[in-house]
Every structure is written in structure tokens, then in C-alpha cells.
Amino acid sequence: MMRIIEGAVNTPKGYKAGGKHIGIKRKRKDLSLLCSERPAVFGAMFTTNIVKAACVNWNKAIYDQGGPVRALVVNSGRANACTGVQGMQDNQAMAETTAAALGCTPEEVLVASTGLIGSLLPMDCITAGIQGLAADIDREMLSGLDAAEGIMTTDTAIKNVAVEVPLGDTVVTVAGMAKGSGMIHPNMATMLSFVTTDADIDQSLLRRTVKAIGRDTYNMISVDGDTSTNDMAIVMANGMAGNSRITEENSDYWALYEALQYVSEFLAKEVVKDGEGASKFLEVCVQGSVSHDDARKMVKSILTSNLVKTAMFGEDANWGRVLCAMGYSGADFNPDRTCLEFKAGGKSLRVIEDGLPVPFDEEYAYALLQNSEIVIDVILQEGTGKAVGWGCDLSYDYVKINGEYRS
Amino acid sequence: MMRIIEGAVNTPKGYKAGGKHIGIKRKRKDLSLLCSERPAVFGAMFTTNIVKAACVNWNKAIYDQGGPVRALVVNSGRANACTGVQGMQDNQAMAETTAAALGCTPEEVLVASTGLIGSLLPMDCITAGIQGLAADIDREMLSGLDAAEGIMTTDTAIKNVAVEVPLGDTVVTVAGMAKGSGMIHPNMATMLSFVTTDADIDQSLLRRTVKAIGRDTYNMISVDGDTSTNDMAIVMANGMAGNSRITEENSDYWALYEALQYVSEFLAKEVVKDGEGASKFLEVCVQGSVSHDDARKMVKSILTSNLVKTAMFGEDANWGRVLCAMGYSGADFNPDRTCLEFKAGGKSLRVIEDGLPVPFDEEYAYALLQNSEIVIDVILQEGTGKAVGWGCDLSYDYVKINGEYRS
Numbered sequence: 001m002m003r004i005i006e007g008a009v010n011t012p013k014g015y016k017a018g019g020k021h022i023g024i025k026r027k028r029k030d031l032s033l034l035c036s037e038r039p040a041v042f043g044a045m046f047t048t049n050i051v052k053a054a055c056v057n058w059n060k061a062i063y064d065q066g067g068p069v070r071a072l073v074v075n076s077g078r079a080n081a082c083t084g085v086q087g088m089q090d091n092q093a094m095a096e097t098t099a100a101a102l103g104c105t106p107e108e109v110l111v112a113s114t115g116l117i118g119s120l121l122p123m124d125c126i127t128a129g130i131q132g133l134a135a136d137i138d139r140e141m142l143s144g145l146d147a148a149e150g151i152m153t154t155d156t157a158i159k160n161v162a163v164e165v166p167l168g169d170t171v172v173t174v175a176g177m178a179k180g181s182g183m184i185h186p187n188m189a190t191m192l193s194f195v196t197t198d199a200d201i202d203q204s205l206l207r208r209t210v211k212a213i214g215r216d217t218y219n220m221i222s223v224d225g226d227t228s229t230n231d232m233a234i235v236m237a238n239g240m241a242g243n244s245r246i247t248e249e250n251s252d253y254w255a256l257y258e259a260l261q262y263v264s265e266f267l268a269k270e271v272v273k274d275g276e277g278a279s280k281f282l283e284v285c286v287q288g289s290v291s292h293d294d295a296r297k298m299v300k301s302i303l304t305s306n307l308v309k310t311a312m313f314g315e316d317a318n319w320g321r322v323l324c325a326m327g328y329s330g331a332d333f334n335p336d337r338t339c340l341e342f343k344a345g346g347k348s349l350r351v352i353e354d355g356l357p358v359p360f361d362e363e364y365a366y367a368l369l370q371n372s373e374i375v376i377d378v379i380l381q382e383g384t385g386k387a388v389g390w391g392c393d394l395s396y397d398y399v400k401i402n403g404e405y406r407s
Numbered sequence: 408m409m410r411i412i413e414g415a416v417n418t419p420k421g422y423k424a425g426g427k428h429i430g431i432k433r434k435r436k437d438l439s440l441l442c443s444e445r446p447a448v449f450g451a452m453f454t455t456n457i458v459k460a461a462c463v464n465w466n467k468a469i470y471d472q473g474g475p476v477r478a479l480v481v482n483s484g485r486a487n488a489c490t491g492v493q494g495m496q497d498n499q500a501m502a503e504t505t506a507a508a509l510g511c512t513p514e515e516v517l518v519a520s521t522g523l524i525g526s527l528l529p530m531d532c533i534t535a536g537i538q539g540l541a542a543d544i545d546r547e548m549l550s551g552l553d554a555a556e557g558i559m560t561t562d563t564a565i566k567n568v569a570v571e572v573p574l575g576d577t578v579v580t581v582a583g584m585a586k587g588s589g590m591i592h593p594n595m596a597t598m599l600s601f602v603t604t605d606a607d608i609d610q611s612l613l614r615r616t617v618k619a620i621g622r623d624t625y626n627m628i629s630v631d632g633d634t635s636t637n638d639m640a641i642v643m644a645n646g647m648a649g650n651s652r653i654t655e656e657n658s659d660y661w662a663l664y665e666a667l668q669y670v671s672e673f674l675a676k677e678v679v680k681d682g683e684g685a686s687k688f689l690e691v692c693v694q695g696s697v698s699h700d701d702a703r704k705m706v707k708s709i710l711t712s713n714l715v716k717t718a719m720f721g722e723d724a725n726w727g728r729v730l731c732a733m734g735y736s737g738a739d740f741n742p743d744r745t746c747l748e749f750k751a752g753g754k755s756l757r758v759i760e761d762g763l764p765v766p767f768d769e770e771y772a773y774a775l776l777q778n779s780e781i782v783i784d785v786i787l788q789e790g791t792g793k794a795v796g797w798g799c800d801l802s803y804d805y806v807k808i809n810g811e812y813r814s
Contacts, residue, residue: 051734051742082730082742084763117727118764229731306713306801307809314810320524323489324636327458335458335489356491357525394713396806402714403721 002259005173007162008144012173012198014038014240018142019150022129024077024115024122031129032074032150033137034194035102039068040238041203042110043210045218047231053081054091055111056230062107067203069236070108072194073098073130074151076179080113080121081229090121097127101134112192114153114179114230148177151192154401155179159270165259167252170243172199174259178267180274193218193233193267199256200239201246209257210235217264220296220389221272222303235260272390277398279372280312282391286378289385294331299389301329302376309394315369317342317360319351322376339379344371409666412580414569415551419580419605421445421647425549426557429536431484431522431529438536439481439557440544441601442509446475447645448610449517450617452625454638460488461498462518463637469514474610476643477515479601480505480537481558483586487520487528488636497528504534508541519599521560521586521637555584558599561808562586566677572666574659577650579606581666585674587681600625600640600674606663607646608653616664617642624671627703627796628679629710642667679797684805686779687719689798693785696792701738706796708736709783716801722776724749724767726758729783746786751778 010017019032044063046056062069073094080087091113095106102109113121136142148158162175176195201209210233218233239245246253273281284302286295302308305325311318319340326333336355341348347368350358368374417424426439451470453463469476480501487494498520502513509516520528543549555565569582583602608616617640625640646652653660680688691709693702709715712732718725726747733740743762748755754775757765775781 049731049734050738050740051730079727082727082759082762082764084743117731229727229734306805310806310809313806316810320486320489320636323458324456324524327456327636331457333457336491352489355489357489394806396803398713399717399720399801399803399806402717403723 002163002165002255002262005162005164007173007175008160009034009147009175009177009194009196010144011162011175012196012241014198014238015196016137016140017144017147018133018137019146019148020129020133020136020142023125024075028152029146029150030075030077031126031133032147033071033098033130033133034147034196035071035137036236036238038238038240039070039108040236041068041201041206042234042236043207044232044234045211045214047228049229051081051229053079053113053230054083054087055080055113056232058091058095059110059232062110065107068108069110070104071098071102072110072112072234074112074192075121075126076151076153077115078113078119078121079115079117079230082118083120086120090123093123094126094130097130098134101131110234112230112232114151114192117229144175144177151177151179153179154276155274157274159267159274161263161266163259163262165255167199167243167255170241172197172241172243172256174199174263176263176267178271180271191218191228191231191271193264195235195260195263197235197237198239198241199237199246200241200243201237201256205247205253206235206237209260213261213264217261217268220299220387221268222300222391269390272392275392276401277395278392279395280393281373282312282393283375283388284391285375285386285388286380287386288380288382290332290383291385292387294333295385295387297329297331298326298333298378299387301325303389303391306394309391312369312374313393313395315366317349317351317365317369323352326378333380334382337381341377342368343375343377344368344373409570409572409662409669412569412571414580414582415567416441416554416582416584416601416603417551418569418582419603419648421605421645422603423544423547424551424554425540425544426553426555427536427540427543427549430532431482435559436553436557437482437484438533438540439554440478440505440537440540441554441603442478442544443643443645445645445647446477446515447643448475448608448613449641449643450614451639451641452618452621454635456636458488458636460486460520460637461490461494462487462520463639465498465502466517466639469517472514475515476517477511478505478509479517479519479641481519481599482528482533483521483558483560485520485522485526485528486524486637489525490527493527497530500530501533501537504537505541508538517641519637519639521558521599524636551582551584558584558586560586561683562681564681566674566681568670568673570666570669572662574606574650574662577648579604579648579650579663579666581606581670583670583674585678587678598625598635598638598678600671602642602667602670604642604644605646605648606644606653607648607650608644608663612654612660613642613644616667620668620671624668624675627706627794628675629707629798676797679799682799683808684802685799686802687800688780689719689800690782690795691798692782692793692795693787694793695787695789697739697790698792699794701740702792702794704736704738705733705740705785706794708732710796710798713801716798719776719781720800720802722773724756724758724772724776730759733785740787741789744788748784749775750782750784751775751780
């Protein structure tokens with residue numbers, strides 16, 4: 001059985017990590033470094049935005065070439081996107097400096113940047129910062145919690161998790177960190193997630209797994225609907241737990257899958273809970289649709305509807321907006337067979353039965369929606385398709401944060 | 408030459424119209440009626456939402472059957488959507504009552520409803536209201552301006568326009584009314600637009616024209632991105648101007664096209680200017696894309712991005728968010744050849760040149776963006792595709808209006 005433990009991305013065997021303030025931002029930590037004693041295979045998902053930051057193109061090239069990798073360096077404060085040739089050179093310099101400090105090649109170093117689009121990186125302070133941070137990490141003066149802090153932008157809390165899972169006689173550890181705090185359309189233009197494990201797993205199997213899990217976790221959250229130029233989710237596996245290598249979908253594979261799924265879903269939810277201006281956490285479930293794909297489309301459409309989000313902010317059981325969002329989602333369904341429930345704080349309220357409104361007590365509904373975590377449950381009666389996703393409401397603070405961000 | 412005139416939907420020859428308060432809403436006008444002395448051919452566009460109000464299904468059936476029509480009856484306050492069999496029966500009763508009062512068949516009566524989803528219509532007051540309104544209109548006690556008022560929901564002003572255009576020796580009149588005030592995703596769940604003309608035009612040619620113009624006008628505006636259950640745009644043409652019947656794309660056709668395009672674009676812009684909580688009117692132009700379709704995708708993606716909308720509210724020249732929205736639009740373009748300008752109040756500011764930021768004076772940018780009408784101009788260098796669309800910013804008031812709507 002999988003077990004949640006205290007720990008961070010440096011907890012799986014053979015990883016070291018840290019983060020510190022080097023002067024890109026005014027006061028908060030702005031550089032993180034993660035390295036693996038042995039080369040790690042890795043899986044990844046990258047933004048689908050046509051406008052890609054230099055770091056995304058760098059990592060994709062390493063991905064296509066095959067890996068393995070030794071390290072990951074991340075700066076926050078500036079996204080190094082829309083920075084042209086100079087941005088690519090600066091990105092390469094980050095990889096080279098990290099490689100020199102750790103004793104590996106630049107092609108073994110993944111890079112990530114997050115922050116404002118269109119500003120060049122302050123390379124003097126980054127170069128010195130990487131050298132200093134590498135030395136601190138080598139002396140184990142810092143931990144994965146510092147690394148989780150160094151990747152934050154408008155996040156109000158670190159997003160960190162660790163679990164362990166027995167594979168036969170061997171215990172394997174999986175840990176992760178992420179940052180938001182807008183996501184699919186974030187304020188500072190990035191959702192980043194980095195997961196480490198000491199499991200020994202075949203790289204192509206790991207890569208398929210990362211994509212499958214990413215589809216059900218990172219790709220099922222939304223804060224404000226803008227897919228950023230820098231988004232990425234990376235899982236590194238260095239094999240140092242010593243489990244017998246996983247090369248097929250056996251019981252060890254599914255035990256590890258569960259741990260990776262748990263860590264990814266945990267981090268994805270943490271990102272939306274800390275979404276810009278979010279006052280409520282929303283879980284949307286659709287079940288009984290013709291296909292899983294239809295269910296996913298409906299979940300995403302509900303989660304990204306400004307009208308649904310403002311209704312939840314206003315604690316208003318305005319189910320018409322939910323049904324409307326399903327209707328323009330592109331998914332196929334029969335409105336006349338749709339049922340809909342709001343759930344929160346142990347209470348439940350059915351508002352649509354077979355496509356028709358169920359009269360309900362407004363006071364009861366209002367009391368239910370005053371909870372800070374709300375489930376919107378859609379029950380169709382047409383098939384076995386289902387999906388779940390997570391989002392947040394749209395509040396005055398969202399407008400405040402994003403209307404005043406650069407100023 | 409087309410000429411803007413004073414007038415409303417009853418100005419073209421042979422139309423009568425009016426609107427009054429009948430008790431669906433507390434105080435404001437909530438029923439409108441428009442009728443044509445002679446049968447009118449019509450073209451229309453309806454919502455693509457799978458969840459369709461009873462009136463949309465009714466009108467689509469008449470459209471498919473071919474028309475012509477004699478009248479249009481519209482209630483505001485309740486949308487008659489998600490109301491099942493009872494809703495369909497109520498809609499039919501509205502058409503029957505109108506037909507009896509005007510002396511035509513129910514199949515010659517178009518119906519529209521707008522307002523809250525999921526409430527049944529108060530049929531007693533609607534039946535009596537239609538009879539009273541038909542009598543008032545017959546005595547010409549009311550005008551098209553009253554009709555434009557009767558279709559309003561959260562709109563803060565009526566949306567009304569009239570033009571005339573000479574076709575040979577004959578002067579043809581085109582007039583229209585519309586309501587918002589969310590649009591593609593409106594608060595009270597509807598964008599409605601109704602245009603009348605006395606031009607004589609072949610119905611199938613009119614229908615193609617309505618779709619072409621609708622694509623470039625109503626389908627290029629966005630307030631909050633939710634396609635409603637009740638949206639429709641209808642153009643009626645009763646031929647009473649006596650022009651020689653238009654059956655092909657000759658010079659008369661293009662003169663009428665210009666008038667229809669002007670009226671539709673005017674009404675579409677009025678809808679977004681009066682968008683819920685809007686403090687700024689945005690025009691987004693994309694030119695030089697590979698195809699028109701690519702340009703339209705980018706325009707819509709920029710207009711619906713919450714991050715772009717909040718930046719405009721905050722008067723912040725945050726061009727990274729514009730480029731980011733283009734990048735996830737699904738359109739094909741080369742970021743490295745993209746140029747971007749903000750324009751307002753006679754001022755212009757180029758912020759991206761060939762994909763790279765142009766340093767600019769923040770004070771100048773801030774002064775420019777303090778204008779209430781802002782143009783975002785995207786210049787690509789890849790082809791002859793272009794598109795223009797209109798939207799508004801995302802303000803505290805949008806959250807307030809939609810967070811407190813039903814309460």
C-alpha cells in the first residue's frame with residue numbers, strides 16, 4: 001500500500017535539491033536546483049502553446065534525443081519567453097553553468113523559467129547564483145522544500161508532496177513539487193510540476209505513463225483558461241531504489257502508477273486551490289456520458305465558464321449556467337436525461353432531474369454553497385464515460401491581481 | 408450611398424412594432440411584438456449550444472420548413488430554456504395567441520425568449536399581454552423603440568439602428584434592434600438581434616447573406632465566452648420597398664449587403680459596449696495571417712482571454728498575454744515574425760517587432776490605455792488573412808453582476 005510521508009523532491013534516493021534568493025526577484029527565493037547522483041530517465045509533458053519559452057524548446061530537444069538527465073535548474077521571476085536568440089543563448093548558458101558546477105554535460109540539464117514574459121534574464125546574477133547554489137546543495141545545506149519555494153511566483157504557499165510504495169521487497173519513493181498559480185492560463189505564465197522517484201522503470205513506459213496521468217490530472221485543472229508559454233510537468237526516475245526494473249504493466253507498475261497518480265493529482269489540486277483570487281475549490285464530475293472524451297470536454301467547459309465561476313463566488317445554485325456550459329462544450333449528450341447535483345460539507349442538493357429543474361429550498365442551497373470546497377456532480381444516463389476535474393471560482397481578487405500585476 | 412437615418416424596426420415599409428410591461432419583470436418592459444403587413448422571407452442564425460430553448464427549436468423548424476413569416480414575439484425576464492414539454496407547449500401557445508391576434512397562422516410567428524434559465528413562463532399574463540400589445544400596435548400607439556426596450560434584460564441602453572440605401576430608383580430601408588448584455592456567454596443567457604428590411608430579395612440568397620455577415624459581426628464579439636441557449640439573429644425582408652427583386656449578387660445586392668453589414672456590425676458592437684461590467688471597448692485586428700480562419704481564431708482567443716481582459720481593465724500594456732492567447736488559439740503563425748501595436752485616442756504604441764519586445768515608455772503606454780476604446784493590432788507577415796472582432800475588459804463589476812445575479 002502506498003503511504004504518504006514527510007519529504008520533498010530530495011527524499012527519493014540519490015537526489016539533492018535546494019533553492020535560494022539570488023536577486024531576480026526583490027526578496028523571495030528565485031532559483032532552484034535539483035540533481036540526481038545517477039542519470040535519471042524522464043517523462044514529460046510540455047505546453048501546447050505555439051509561443052514557447054526557450055526552456056521548453058531546450059527540454060523538448062533533450063526529450064526527443066532521449067535523455068537520461070542529471071539535473072534540473074529553475075528560475076522564477078522572468079519567463080524567458082519572447083526573448084528571441086538572446087533568450088536561447090541565455091537558456092543554454094544556464095544549462096552550461098549548471099553542468100560545469102555539477103560535473104555533467106549541458107544536455108543532461110533540464111531548464112525551466114517562470115515569470116514575466118518578454119524580459120531577458122539577468123545572467124550575471126544567475127551564473128553566480130547557480131554556482132553558489134550547487135555548492136550549498138553539495139554540502140546538503142538546503143532541501144527540496146527550499147527548491148519548492150524557489151519556483152514560486154504569485155503562489156501563496158509551497159506545493160510539495162512525498163509518498164512511498166513497496167514494490168516487492170523494495171520501497172520506492174515518489175515526491176513532487178509544483179507551482180501555479182494561474183494554470184491553464186496563468187498570471188505569471190506557468191504551471192510547473194517536477195516529480196522525482198528512485199524507482200527503476202523503463203523510459204518509454206515511464207513516458208507513456210506520464211502522458212496518461214497528465215491527461216487526468218494537470219490537464220484537468222483550470223484557473224483562468226490561458227495555456228501558458230512555459231508549462232511543463234516532468235518526472236525523473238533514477239532507479240536507485242533498486243527494485244527489479246519495471247518494463248511492463250505488471251503489479252509493480254500499477255503500484256508505482258498509483259503513487260505517481262496520487263502525487264500528480266495532489267499537486268494539480270494544490271495549484272488550483274492556490275489559484276489567483278480563488279476563494280472556493282471546485283470539483284466537477286461527469287459520469288454516464290457516451291465517452292470519456294465527452295466527459296472531459298464537459299468538465300473543462302464547466303470549469304472554465306466565467307458565469308459558473310462567478311456564480312460559485314456568489315454562492316448561487318445557478319445550475320442553468322452549468323447546463324449551458326455543457327451545451328457549448330462540443331461534447332455530445334442528451335439534455336433531457338441530465339441530472340445535476342451540488343455537494344459540499346456533507347450536504348447534497350439535486351437541482352436537475354432528467355433535464356428538468358427540481359424545486360429546492362434557496363436557504364439550504366445557500367448554506368451548502370457557503371462551504372469552501374464544492375462538488376458539481378453531473379449524472380448522464382447514456383454510457384460509461386466519466387471524468388473529474390478541478391478549478392476555482394472567479395472573484396474580485398482575480399481581477400485585482402491580474403489588473404494590477406505589472407504595475 | 409447608404410445613409411444612417413432616425414428610425415427603428417418599424418421604419419421599413421409595412422412593419423409595425425411595439426413593446427410594453429406586462430408583469431413578467433417587476434417594472435421594465437418585458438414583451439415586444441413586430442409584425443409585417445405582407446409575408447416576409449427571412450434568414451437567421453441560431454445558437455450552436457446543444458441545450459436549446461423552446462423558442463430556438465420552434466424557429467428552426469419554421470426556418471427548415473421555409474417561411475415566410477408575418478410576426479415575431481419576444482418576452483424578456485425568463486428564457487424558457489430547460490423547461491421540457493411544458494416549455495414547448497408554452498412557446499406554441501405564445502405563437503398561437505400572436506397568430507390569432509394578428510390574423511395569421513402560428514407557423515408564421517417567430518418566437519424569442521430571454522432571461523433566467525429553468526423557470527416556466529407566466530402564461531396568463533403573457534396571453535393577455537400579447538392581445539393587449541397587438542391592439543396597441545394596430546392603433547400605432549407604440550414604436551420600434553418600445554420594441555427595442557421590451558427585449559432588454561441587464562442591458563443599460565437600447566440597441567437600435569436604421570439606414571436607407573438606394574437600389575436604382577427605389578430607396579430601401581434596413582433597421583435593427585438587439586440585446587446583450589453578455590453575449591457569447593451572457594448573464595441572462597441571450598444575445599438577440601432582429602433586423603427588418605422592406606427590400607425584395609430572394610430568400611435563399613438572403614439566408615446565405617445572413618450567415619456570411621453573422622460570421623463577421625455577431626460571431627466576432629465576446630463578452631464572457633458562454634454561448635447561450637437562446638441566441639439568435641434574424642433578418643426579415645418583406646419586399647414592400649418595391650425594388651426589382653434581388654436574385655443574384657449584382658450591384659443592388661452589394662448595396663443592400665453593405666446596409667445589412669453596417670446594421671449588424673453596429674448592433675454587435677453595441678452589445679459588447681454594453682457588456683456586463685465593461686469599462687473599455689476593445690477592437691482586435693489581425694492581419695497578414697496565412698488564412699482568414701487563422702485570423703478569426705486569433706482574434707477570438709485574444710478577446711476571450713481573461714488575462715488580456717483584466718490587463719486592459721488595469722490599463723497595462725501587457726503584450727505577453729496577447730501573444731500567449733494567440734499561441735493557444737489553435738491558429739498557425741510564426742511568433743518570430745509577429746508585430747503588435749496598441750492604439751487609442753489617436754496615439755499608437757508598437758510593443759513587439761518581429762517577435763521581440765520594443766522598449767517603450769510606460770507613462771506613454773499608461774496614458775494611451777486610459778482611453779475607453781482600445782485597438783489591439785496584430786500584424787503578421789505570412790499571408791493575406793485578416794479578421795476583426797470586438798470585446799470588452801473584465802472588471803470588478805463583471806464579478807459583482809454575475810456573482811449576485813439571481814440573489
